[in-house]
Structures are given as structure tokens and as C-alpha cells.
Amino acid sequence: MRKENLYMGDYQLGIAGLGVMGKNLALNFASKGFKTAVFNRTENITEEFISKHKDANIKGAFSLKDFISLLGRPRVIVLMVTAGQAVDSMIDNMLPLLEEGDIIVDAGNSYFKDTMRRSESLSKKGILFAGIGISGGEEGALKGPSIMAGCSQEAWQVIAPMFSSISAKAYDGSPTCDRMGPDGSGHYVKMVHNAIEYIDMQLISEVFHIMQHAGYTYSEMADLFENWNKGDLESYLIQITSKILRKKDSETGRSILDVIMDTAEQKGTGLWAAESSMELGVPVYSIAASVYSRFMSSRKEERVEASKHRPKSVKIEVDEDQLHDALYASKICAYSQGFYLLSEASRFYKWGIDNAAVAHIWQGGCIIRARLLQNVEDAFRDKQLKNLLLDPFLLKSVVEKEKAWRNLVSAAIDAGIPVPGMSSALSYYDGYFTSRLPANLIQAQRDYFGAHTYTRVDRQGSFHTEWERD
Numbered sequence: 001m002r003k004e005n006l007y008m009g010d011y012q013l014g015i016a017g018l019g020v021m022g023k024n025l026a027l028n029f030a031s032k033g034f035k036t037a038v039f040n041r042t043e044n045i046t047e048e049f050i051s052k053h054k055d056a057n058i059k060g061a062f063s064l065k066d067f068i069s070l071l072g073r074p075r076v077i078v079l080m081v082t083a084g085q086a087v088d089s090m091i092d093n094m095l096p097l098l099e100e101g102d103i104i105v106d107a108g109n110s111y112f113k114d115t116m117r118r119s120e121s122l123s124k125k126g127i128l129f130a131g132i133g134i135s136g137g138e139e140g141a142l143k144g145p146s147i148m149a150g151c152s153q154e155a156w157q158v159i160a161p162m163f164s165s166i167s168a169k170a171y172d173g174s175p176t177c178d179r180m181g182p183d184g185s186g187h188y189v190k191m192v193h194n195a196i197e198y199i200d201m202q203l204i205s206e207v208f209h210i211m212q213h214a215g216y217t218y219s220e221m222a223d224l225f226e227n228w229n230k231g232d233l234e235s236y237l238i239q240i241t242s243k244i245l246r247k248k249d250s251e252t253g254r255s256i257l258d259v260i261m262d263t264a265e266q267k268g269t270g271l272w273a274a275e276s277s278m279e280l281g282v283p284v285y286s287i288a289a290s291v292y293s294r295f296m297s298s299r300k301e302e303r304v305e306a307s308k309h310r311p312k313s314v315k316i317e318v319d320e321d322q323l324h325d326a327l328y329a330s331k332i333c334a335y336s337q338g339f340y341l342l343s344e345a346s347r348f349y350k351w352g353i354d355n356a357a358v359a360h361i362w363q364g365g366c367i368i369r370a371r372l373l374q375n376v377e378d379a380f381r382d383k384q385l386k387n388l389l390l391d392p393f394l395l396k397s398v399v400e401k402e403k404a405w406r407n408l409v410s411a412a413i414d415a416g417i418p419v420p421g422m423s424s425a426l427s428y429y430d431g432y433f434t435s436r437l438p439a440n441l442i443q444a445q446r447d448y449f450g451a452h453t454y455t456r457v458d459r460q461g462s463f464h465t466e467w468e469r470d
């Protein structure tokens with residue numbers, strides 16, 4: 001019975017991959033009235049899913065052939081599988097079953113260069129390919145994520161109504177779903193989203209660390225985060241932090257944070273963003289600092305051993321306004337660095353990404369959704385802004401909080417509390433607004449030992465000095 005193909009051709013889209021995200025996206029599409037076919041490599045997952053969700057809009061298929069034949073034309077197939085080899089193998093297996101004009105959407109966290117390669121090779125075969133970044137985790141996939149698409153206009157015309165209807169809403173009520181540009185642009189924007197997420201989480205964890213050493217209880221911290229969530233720091237990550245701080249472990253009754261190991265994992269997007277920034281030569285210190293901080297955290301045994309050689313008794317005095325201001329100023333610098341990277345990549349790859357549109361779709365459904373993104377959208381709207389810190393409103397906000405920010409970073413450094421997120425954001429800010437950096441000395445050293453030459457402030461050209469050597 002289950003292998004018969006009863007409804008050939010009238011399903012509007014198919015989801016291949018029923019992991020955490022695929023299942024929830026399928027339910028979301030079906031709840032919006034889209035007839036959705038589903039397929040999973042492991043059959044019993046499909047079986048379980050369709051028996052649990054008896055929705056008239058969802059139909060399971062147990063072979064790729066049946067799955068593809070359920071779909072109306074042009075076929076829209078959404079891949080929701082593990083990024084990497086799984087995407088290529090699904091595409092290879094499907095290709096013989098597809099026809100010109102069909103659309104494959106890769107909605108996983110694929111590396112943007114893979115998406116560029118797949119777009120190019122599939123377009124030669126007449127298949128349209130869309131690389132779509134989806135943010136919001138499990139809950140977002142079900143109730144409304146933020147959606148960042150990279151594809152041709154031709155593909156977008158077909159898939160935009162579907163994806164817009166399942167997305168979240170921005171502050172103005174419009175969908176948090178848009179086309180960013182062609183080929184790899186959607187996955188690039190998602191990668192930068194995740195890089196900002198890395199910085200934001202790093203900054204919040206540093207504030208948490210400082211508060212621990214200032215003697216705050218978890219309950220006091222939770223109250224403060226709850227309070228901050230009513231003001232200009234309002235954001236999903238601040239909101240969930242206050243809830244995490246109140247949560248008890250069901251087994252031991254202790255605070256959940258006391259039983260969770262202090263080793264943070266990373267799945268690749270932060271690392272890819274750091275790599276891309278280095279490839280493009282974009283100075284976004286805090287992206288790298290946040291990735292390195294996770295690497296440092298994962299060296300638990302080494303740190304425990306090392307701490308025996310240099311025992312620290314750390315005490316710090318801070319006030320709440322100082323914590324707020326340092327976090328807010330650093331957060332603006334986190335967005336500034338993310339958008340800086342995005343602008344440079346868009347220019348390099350000729351994607352034409354509109355930063356205002358990006359700030360708009362990040363206002364709902366995604367992990368970095370925050371009130372501040374409305375100011376970011378305003379800053380970029382109809383303007384060619386080289387750097388977010390050059391927006392008068394945002395710069396004024398940072399300048400007003402600068403003293404508290406510097407004092408907090410200094411106090412943390414004095415007390416021996418690592419603050420790579422906040423201090424790197426501060427160095428980024430200071431570096432960007434410094435007209436003459438000490439790189440003249442670096443150039444002189446390079447010329448001294450390697451005859452690398454240098455440029456001069458008073459003449460065009462490339463120069464070398466005959467240095468006196470001992």
C-alpha cells in the first residue's frame with residue numbers, strides 16, 4: 001500500500017531529509033496549505049513521521065522515484081540533509097529523475113563555495129538551484145524562520161511565495177524572507193548571521209563570567225537580563241539567557257549551568273566566516289576571537305591542569321550600567337563587523353546584497369533577532385554606508401557608552417578574566433577610527449629583513465632602503 005503512487009504530480013513541493021529541521025519545515029509548509037511530499041533516506045523515519053502526523057497536505061514516499069513523481073512541475077525539491085557530501089549524493093541520485101526547469105533548493109547550512117559550484121554545474125543541465133540559509137533552529141523551522149535565499153530571479157519567482165508564507169515576521173509585520181542575490185549569496189548571509197551569533201553569544205558569556213566574579217547569584221543575573229530585554233538590548237539571546245539562568249537540573253536540583261561542562265562546540269559556519277574574512281582581507285577581529293574562544297573552551301583538561309600552576313582568586317567590582325553599556329557597544333561592533341564582511345564579500349563576488357534587506361530579515365525568526373536591527377536597517381536604507389559605525393545614530397550610541405565599555409574591559413583584564421569578545425570589539429573600533437596605525441614600523445621591519453619594499457606618504461611608488469646592518 002505505502003509504496004503505491006496515488007497522487008502523481010499534484011504536490012507543490014517535496015522535502016528530502018526528515019531530520020530535526022526537515023520534519024518541522026514539512027509541518028510548517030503543510031500548515032500553510034502547501035501539499036508537501038516527504039522523503040528520507042532511512043525509511044522508518046518517514047514511516048514514523050507520516051503515521052504521527054496524519055495531515056492531508058503531507059504524503060510520504062519511500063523511493064526517490066515515487067517522491068519525485070508526486071511533484072507538480074516545475075518540481076520544487078527542498079534538501080534538508082547534512083551539509084557536505086550528503087547534498088551532492090542526493091543531487092546525483094535525483095538528477096536522472098528531473099527535467100529542465102525543475103528546482104532544487106538546498107536549505108541546509110552548506111558552504112557557500114559548494115553552493116556556487118552546484119549552481120553552476122546544475123544550470124548547465126537546465127536545473128535551477130537555490131541555496132537557502134534558514135535560521136531559527138527547530139522551533140523556527142516549525143513556527144517561522146528567517147530565510148536567506150541565493151538563487152536566480154527565475155527560481156525565486158516560483159519559490160518566493162512558498163518560503164515567504166512559512167517565514168517569521170519582522171517588526172513591521174512583513175516576512176523575514178528575501179532573495180539576497182545569486183548562487184552562494186544566501187548561504188553566505190547565513191554564514192555571516194552565524195558569525196554574528198558567535199560573537200553575540202561570546203559577549204553575553206563574558207558578561208556572565210564577569211558577573212560571576214562580581215558575586216552575582218544566578219537569580220540576580222536572570223533579573224538583570226530580563227530587565228535588559230525590555231530595553232535597547234532586547235533580543236532572543238538575552239531573553240533565553242535569563243531563562244537559562246533560572247533553570248534547575250531535574251536530576252540534581254542544582255542550577256543547570258552548574259552541571260553543564262564549559263566546553264563549547266562549533267559546527268563550521270563561524271570557522272568559514274573567519275576563513276572568508278582572511279581570504280578577503282576584512283578586519284573582523286571578533287569573529288576570529290569568538291571561534292578561538294570555543295577552541296580554548298574545548299581544551300578543558302589542559303586548562304584544568306594549567307590552572308594548578310597559576311591559581312587565581314578573581315574578584316571584580318562592576319555596576320549594572322557599566323555591564324549594559326559595554327555589552328551594547330560591543331554588540332553594535334559585532335553587527336558592524338558582520339555587515340563589513342558581508343559588504344566586502346558582496347562586492348568581491350558581485351552579488352549585490354542589500355544590507356538593509358539583510359537587517360530586515362534578521363528581525364524575526366532567527367537566533368540574532370534583536371531590537372537593534374531596526375536601527376541597523378535604518379542605517380543602511382537607501383545609503384551606501386561603508387561601515388555601520390559611520391552611521392551617526394549608531395556611532396553616537398557607541399561613543400556615549402565608550403567610557404563604561406573601556407572601564408569594564410580594563411577591570412576584567414586587571415582581574416585576569418578573559419574577555420576576547422569585548423576587547424577584540426574594542427580594538428576593532430579603535431583601529432577603524434585611527435588614521436595612522438603603527439604599520440609603518442611593520443613595513444620598515446619587512447623591508448629591513450626581507451627587502452619587501454614600502455610605499456611612502458609623500459610620493460607614489462615602491463621604495464627600498466639600504467639598512468645599516470651589524
Ligand SMILES: NC(=O)c1ccc[n+]([C@@H]2O[C@H](COP(=O)([O-])OP(=O)(O)OC[C@H]3O[C@@H](n4cnc5c(N)ncnc54)[C@H](OP(=O)(O)O)[C@@H]3O)[C@@H](O)[C@H]2O)c1
Binds near residue numbers: 110137
Ligand atoms: N538543527 C538546527 O538548528 C539547524 C538550523 C539551521 C540549519 N540547519 C542545517 O539544516 C540541515 C539539516 O539539519 P538537521 O538538524 O535537520 O540534521 P539532522 O537532524 O542530523 O538530520 C540529517 C538528515 O540528513 C539525512 N542524511 C544525512 N546523510 C545523508 C546522505 N548521505 N544521504 C541522504 N540523506 C542523508 C538524514 O537522513 P537519515 O535519517 O537517513 O540519517 C537526516 O534526514 C543541516 O545542513 C544543518 O546544518 C540546522
